[in-house]
Amino acid sequence: MPLYAVLLLAAGTYAYRLAGPLLGHRIELSERLRHLLAVAASVLLVALVATGALTQGHGFAGWARPAGVLVAGVLALRRAPFPAVVVAGAATTAVLRLCGVG
């Protein structure tokens, strides 16, 4: 990831943050826009989970990785502590690979 990309992301993110403190008195955001921005964040994160779990390059990632992510998801739903969620996910994938699952 080149430095210019990090700087672009940083500058854009800072602009989002600064708009409110600078313009707070003059502009009000609509409920509709606030709702869309919040849902957009969730949509992108879930898409990242799905593509990250299922795909590698342009193809299927194999069964071991999505199985690990599934285990992590079940634990997260049951409100397991964050470190347990991540370690259990990675460990499931590692053990499956050890057993020869792709």
Add this chain to the structure above:
Amino acid sequence: MDMRSLFRTLESATVRDIALVCLADALVGASFGAISVSGGLPLWVPVVMSLLVFAGGSQFAAVGVVLSGGGALAAVATGLVLNARLLPFGFTVADVLEGPWWRRLFGAQLITDESAAFVLRQSDGRRRRAAFWLCGVALFVVWNVSVVLGAAAGGLIGDTDALGLDAAFPAVLLALVLPSLDDRRTRAAAVVGAVVAVAATPCLPAGLPVLLSLVGLLFAGKPLVTGEPRAAGAGGVVVAAESRPNAVKEEVR
């Protein structure tokens, strides 16, 4: 504003909740550093990113796009769409940053899901300010230190696939985003978006399928009565994955 007066102004329960959120985010930060470096990025990338971007969800997202072969611009675009939710947060906490220009410029960088959530829990002006600065400064320090430590540890890891670390990245994001999926319309939009992104992966350049998932927004419906945004930021919704501070999660709604 010195630290002692911050602590005096806030209730001890609030200070404790802020400490718990910092602890949770330290774990996310360490994961971010470790996953970035063990995935092949140079050490400075997660470190500089954490200082300048300081929004965990977008940092994970941008690194995820790059590690899966996507272009730098696709990574930036994904991160920027994700961080757009900080825009309403800035308006929500604008009152606590009133004052000299340097306070606004510096304070703006400390706006996160977490600091906004703690401000929302307070009604009194002095407490709102105290909660913002304590949470903002503490998180900034904890986040950046834990990313450096995680990145250093990530450099020591050999065969990342044998350890299943490629599953850790989606696992972290899933833990971050799950609480926001309580809402039916958000869930519908997210499922449609995910199906579209996976289906498009074989035929589009890496990085674009995730952006294409935004067509799911067509299913986002109308806003609820209370429209405070909730999603993952610098650890953000991880709060809900931890056992205790559900109060924070409820407030972010």
